[in-house]
Amino acid sequence: MQPFAIAPSILSADFARLGEEVDNVLAAGADIVHFDVMDNHYVPNLTIGPMVCAALRKYGITAPIDAHLMVSPVDRIIGDFIEAGATYITFHPEATLHVDRSLQMIREGGCKAGLVFNPATPLDVLKYVMDKVDMVLLMSVNPGFGGQKFIPGTLDKLREARALIDASGRDIRLEIDGGVNVGNIREIAAAGADTFVAGSAIFNAPNYQEVIEKMRAELALARS
Ligand SMILES: O=C(CO)[C@@H](O)[C@H](O)COP(=O)(O)O
Numbered sequence: 154m155q156p157f158a159i160a161p162s163i164l165s166a167d168f169a170r171l172g173e174e175v176d177n178v179l180a181a182g183a184d185i186v187h188f189d190v191m192d193n194h195y196v197p198n199l200t201i202g203p204m205v206c207a208a209l210r211k212y213g214i215t216a217p218i219d220a221h222l223m224v225s226p227v228d229r230i231i232g233d234f235i236e237a238g239a240t241y242i243t244f245h246p247e248a249t250l251h252v253d254r255s256l257q258m259i260r261e262g263g264c265k266a267g268l269v270f271n272p273a274t275p276l277d278v279l280k281y282v283m284d285k286v287d288m289v290l291l292m293s294v295n296p297g298f299g300g301q302k303f304i305p306g307t308l309d310k311l312r313e314a315r316a317l318i319d320a321s322g323r324d325i326r327l328e329i330d331g332g333v334n335v336g337n338i339r340e341i342a343a344a345g346a347d348t349f350v351a352g353s354a355i356f357n358a359p360n361y362q363e364v365i366e367k368m369r370a371e372l373a374l375a376r377s
């Protein structure tokens with residue numbers, strides 16, 4: 154299993170001060186920057202794109218950027234995120250006609266590739282592309298908005314995904330996204346997640362470091 158990683162979702166950051174917000178959350182102990190891309194088509198919301206990702210790199214952010222693409226069709230934006238300096242590029246299988254080809258495009262561009270599963274999307278496709286996946290991302294809310302409540306049924310799905318990943322013998326991150334907070338992160342880790350997206354729980358708090366430290370304390374208990 155991969156070491157635990159905390160990935161604040163900048164969807165809940167103050168966009169008018171984005172560079173500073175990302176600096177602050179990394180200084181507070183975050184490991185990965187979770188970058189939510191919404192197109193008002195695949196999901197009913199519109200956010201940021203590759204130009205903002207490139208701007209963060211230009212500003213000096215060197216931490217891994219995890220571009221979560223809620224965009225359909227996804228293929229024509231993949232190259233732009235590779236160019237923009239994304240580290241991970243993840244997409245939803247419903248957002249492409251050719252899952253295998255989209256994964257290959259990401260990896261050929263030198264990025265890590267991931268598949269994202271909505272709460273009601275089965276994991277079936279995963280077994281056919283396990284060798285081309287570096288990250289599996291399970292949505293624990295319906296995609297499109299921050300600040301929603303964690304869907305408890307995701308815990309069983311996490312256990313299912315963890316078993317598939319372990320059986321593959323590959324080093325694949327298992328990320329969870331939606332409604333993660335200090336109160337539920339330990340249970341989520343115990344179900345098999347190693348990478349935790351948290352937007353509102355971190356950015357709506359007055360002290361980012363305090364929240365991240367509390368999350369790490371809970372995670373330490375999950376593996377003890
Ligand atoms: O991808 C998404 C929503 O579609 C997420 O990354 C959210 O931005 C997470 O926000 P919280 O549920 O942690 O507030």
Ligand SMILES: [Fe+2]
Nearest residue numbers: 162189221330
């Ligand atoms: Fe996300």
